[in-house]
Amino acid sequence: MNGIIYGDQNIFLPSHGNFGRYLLDNILKFKDKIALINGASDEKITFIELAQRAVNFTSYLKEQGVKQNDVVALCSENRIEFMVTVIAVFSSGATLACINNTYSDDEITHSLDIAKPKYIVLSPVTHQKYDKIIKSRKDIEKIIVFENTKNTDIINFDDIVSKRNVDVNTYKHVDLKGGTALILYSSGTTGLAKGAKITHTNLITSAQQPLPSTRDLSTIFVAPWSSTMGLICSLREIVKGKTIAFLSRFNERHYLNAIQKYKIAILTVAPPVVVILCKSTIAKEYDISSVEIIHCGGAPLNKSVITELKSKYPHIKYLVQGYGMTEATGSITAETEDEFKEGSVGKIVPGNIIKIVDVETRKILGPGQTGEVCVKGAAQFDGYIGKDSKDEFDEDGFYKTGDIAYYDEDGYFYVVDRIKELIKYKAWQVPPSELEDLLLQHPAVKDAAVSALPDVLAGELPIAFIVKQPNAKVTERDVVEFIDKKVSPWKRLRGGVIFVQEIPRTSSGKIIRRKLREMLPKLPASKL
Numbered sequence: 001m002n003g004i005i006y007g008d009q010n011i012f013l014p015s016h017g018n019f020g021r022y023l024l025d026n027i028l029k030f031k032d033k034i035a036l037i038n039g040a041s042d043e044k045i046t047f048i049e050l051a052q053r054a055v056n057f058t059s060y061l062k063e064q065g066v067k068q069n070d071v072v073a074l075c076s077e078n079r080i081e082f083m084v085t086v087i088a089v090f091s092s093g094a095t096l097a098c099i100n101n102t103y104s105d106d107e108i109t110h111s112l113d114i115a116k117p118k119y120i121v122l123s124p125v126t127h128q129k130y131d132k133i134i135k136s137r138k139d140i141e142k143i144i145v146f147e148n149t150k151n152t153d154i155i156n157f158d159d160i161v162s163k164r165n166v167d168v169n170t171y172k173h174v175d176l177k178g179g180t181a182l183i184l185y186s187s188g189t190t191g192l193a194k195g196a197k198i199t200h201t202n203l204i205t206s207a208q209q210p211l212p213s214t215r216d217l218s219t220i221f222v223a224p225w226s227s228t229m230g231l232i233c234s235l236r237e238i239v240k241g242k243t244i245a246f247l248s249r250f251n252e253r254h255y256l257n258a259i260q261k262y263k264i265a266i267l268t269v270a271p272p273v274v275v276i277l278c279k280s281t282i283a284k285e286y287d288i289s290s291v292e293i294i295h296c297g298g299a300p301l302n303k304s305v306i307t308e309l310k311s312k313y314p315h316i317k318y319l320v321q322g323y324g325m326t327e328a329t330g331s332i333t334a335e336t337e338d339e340f341k342e343g344s345v346g347k348i349v350p351g352n353i354i355k356i357v358d359v360e361t362r363k364i365l366g367p368g369q370t371g372e373v374c375v376k377g378a379a380q381f382d383g384y385i386g387k388d389s390k391d392e393f394d395e396d397g398f399y400k401t402g403d404i405a406y407y408d409e410d411g412y413f414y415v416v417d418r419i420k421e422l423i424k425y426k427a428w429q430v431p432p433s434e435l436e437d438l439l440l441q442h443p444a445v446k447d448a449a450v451s452a453l454p455d456v457l458a459g460e461l462p463i464a465f466i467v468k469q470p471n472a473k474v475t476e477r478d479v480v481e482f483i484d485k486k487v488s489p490w491k492r493l494r495g496g497v498i499f500v501q502e503i504p505r506t507s508s509g510k511i512i513r514r515k516l517r518e519m520l521p522k523l524p525a526s527k528l
Contacts (some may be wrong), residue, residue, distance in 0.1 A: 003364050005411065008350035011205050011378055017176040019203040020058070020091025023239055027051045027087075028168065030241040036080050037245040039220065039258035045080050047241065048168075050087070055171050056164040057088035057157075064142070066119065068093040068179055073117035073140075075099040075108070075126045077248040078225050081146045081157060083238070085121050086231070090181055090203075093174035097183040097195070098226040101126050102488050107192065109133060112140075114195040114385050115183050119144060121157065176200055180382060184228055186326040192434060195385035202329040205351035205378040206232055207239045209330070212295040212320050213337045217265035219295070220245040220258055222273070229298055229427065232330035233268055252276060256286040263290040270298035270427035271305070274319075275457050278308045289315045293337060297322040298427025299459050300415050303343050321345045323415055327392075327399055328352065329379045333413045344412035345405075351378040355398060356406060359419065362394070370406045370416060374398035421513060423452040423460045428490035430462050432513075435493070438486050439464060444474035449503045451516040453495035463495030465516060467502060 014022055027035070030047035037044050045053075066072065072089045074096060076082050089096040097115035099108060101123070108130055120134060121144045127134075134140060144155040181200045185193035212219075219237060221244060223230030237244050245262045247254060250273065258264065267273070274296055277283060294309070294316060306319050320335035323345035332354065335346035348354050355364050356371040365371045376398045383389035393399055402419040423430040432450040439448035447467035452460035464483075468474060476497040483493050504515035 003355065003366070005348050005354045005407065007348040007352040007354075007377065009377075011208055011351050013201060013204055013378075015175075016173065017178070017200055018091065018093065018173055019181050019200040019207075020054075020087055020089070020093075021173040022204050022207070023087050023235070024051050024054065024091060024168070024173075026239045026241070033241065034243045035238060036083060037243065037262060038080060039245045039247045039262070040254060043080060050080075050084065050238075051168045052165075053084045053161045054087035054091065055166045055168045056161045057084060058091040058173075059164060059166045059171070060160045061088065061092040061094065061119075062174075064119075066092055066094045068095075068174065068176060070094045070119075071097050071115050071117040071183070073097040073099055073112065073115055073120040074122075075101055075103075075120065075130065075226075076123035076146065077101050077125060078221070078230070078246050079123060079146065079248065081123075082225050083234070084161065085157075086225070086235075090200075091173055093176055093179070095180045095183060098185075098231060100185065100224065100226045100488065101129075102224075102490075104485075104487055105130075105133060106486065107488060110192045111185060111195075112137060114185075114193075118142070122146070127154070183385065184231070184326045185226075186228075186384075186429070192431075194387060196326045197382040197385060198326075198329055199382050202379050202381060203232075203235070206329040206331070207236055209236065209349040209351065209379075210334060210336050211236060211240060211242070212266055212268075212293050212318070212335075216242065217292065218243040218245065218262060219266035219268050220247070220255070220262070220264045221268055222247045222250045222255065223268070223270065223298075223427075228324070228326040228330055229268075229270070233295075233297075236330070252280065252282065256280075256283060256288060259288045259291060260286045264288075265290055266293045266295055267291060268295045268297075271296060271301045271459060272426045272457055274301060274305055274309060278305060278312060279457075288313070291315065292317050294319045295322070296320070297324065297331075299424050300345065306342060323403075323405075323413060325401065327381045327401075328375055329381060331379075332373070332375055332401075341408075341410070341412045344408075344414050346413065347411045348413070349379075352380075353377045353398075354407075354413075357394075359404075365406075367409045368406055370404060372419060373401045373403045373405050373413075373415075375401060423450070423462050425460055425462065425490045425494070426458050430460075430491050432462070435462060435464065435483065435487070435491065436511075438483060439466065439479070442474070442479065442482050444469050444472035445479070446470075446472075447503045449511045449513075449516055450493075451513060451520065453520055455495075458494070461495030462491065462493050463520065464493050464497045465500050465503060465519065466497055467500060 182198040322334035324331040453463040504512040
């Protein structure tokens with residue numbers, strides 16, 4: 001095997017081009033089978049009920065004049081109405097913008113500035129949290145909120161979906177020719193999130209990529225559905241008729257209880273959850289013997305963790321990994337229970353084309369040679385909203401991932417490093433430059449740099465190096481709390497603060513991050 005690696009290119013693309021319709025056509029096959037279970041409330045919905053509510057909401061959106069290229073924003077914790085909204089917006093032909101429900105005020109403002117939604121759909125929690133910001137925006141025409149409300153300024157989502165009974169089998173969906181279906185926010189090294197444009201073709205392609213198992217096994221998700229891992233993996237399960245249990249956030253006891261209660265067979269998680277299971281002192285209180293497969297993604301998992309996990313839980317037959325990103329609509333490579341090799345992130349998935357190139361010469365490399373991963377194909381995104389993306393691609397149209405990897409003679413890939421300077425905290429991306437810009441706003445900070453402190457549980461923790469202003473009196477706690485107020489939880493300075501005399505820089509002023517890593521303390525425990 002040499003040169004460019006091709007995944008299966010025989011992807012079924014329906015002539016109507018509408019991912020929402022593609023979803024519904026598949027969902028309707030599973031009728032009264034349970035589709036979603038809220039692991040906290042025990043609320044359930046069948047596939048036919050999910051389709052009915054989605055089509056009801058789609059018909060409302062179309063009646064209101066929502067059309068292709070109009071943007072509907074969705075900001076909510078994981079809940080059944082979230083997935084109803086997702087399917088409905090896709091089906092209507094509009095563009096869905098998924099906004100993280102833990103964003104700071106500055107971050108949600110930036111996200112709305114990028115997407116420019118006409119409508120926004122919220123949970124009661126996010127409505128209360130962001131009410132002032134949303135009301136101040138003239139571009140948002142309608143505010144729709146889950147659950148009943150007496151507020152006459154907003155629209156009641158429950159009224160819309162419960163008071164309609166559109167025929168799900170004969171409803172006429174919008175036929176599409178291309179276009180953006182979804183805006184997912186992908187952090188970069190240069191500041192706030194970028195809005196990645198995901199097309200209907202991207203999503204239809206992704207939906208046909210393999211699951212961890214072809215067997216009819218239930219799975220549980222805790223990743224937020226506003227994230228690529230949470231949303232894309234969940235849609236892939238739904239389209240194939242698998243039952244999903246979910247939680248809105250991770251709590252060890254709630255998670256273990258849901259596994260026990262619903263006899264979950266597959267855990268779809270990021271590495272920190274695997275580490276928590278390995279070190280858990282309360283897992284023995286629950287019967288989680290139903291778990292056969294752990295599907296892990298977001299960051300590479302250490303082999304020692306895999307060994308420890310299987311030793312502690314002998315009923316777990318497979319730990320399969322995957323490698324992907326927003327710009328590839330989820331997976332680039334993946335393992336399954338039928339095709340895996342311990343320590344790898346699997347083989348290329350359908351719809352993708354990969355080449356590994358030398359970082360300096362850009363020469364295509366063969367098996368066992370380490371270089372940058374470049375990817376293209378039917379799953380490749382359509383660039384970023386309002387941003388010239390030409391530098392993100394090479395002359396042959398491959399997206400330059402910035403990740404360093406190699407593949408073996410059998411076609412299994414191994415991710416070893418990354419060129420980009422993003423910090424990975426529990427699979428979340430943290431751009432150092434964003435935190436550096438915020439730190440420099442503190443009156444006592446003269447200069448600042450942010451690096452990644454390795455951590456067994458979280459992967460990496462953001463840690464700041466600070467040069468104080470002359471005679472300034474500022475403590476580590478002052479700096480940490482200053483940042484806490486301005487960023488999402490995963491971007492906090494959980495690695496702490498180190499006060500230094502100067503930040504190592506090149507003659508042109510660029511931070512020498514290699515030297516920062518050399519200055520890192522050897523901390524044995526996580527500061528979570």
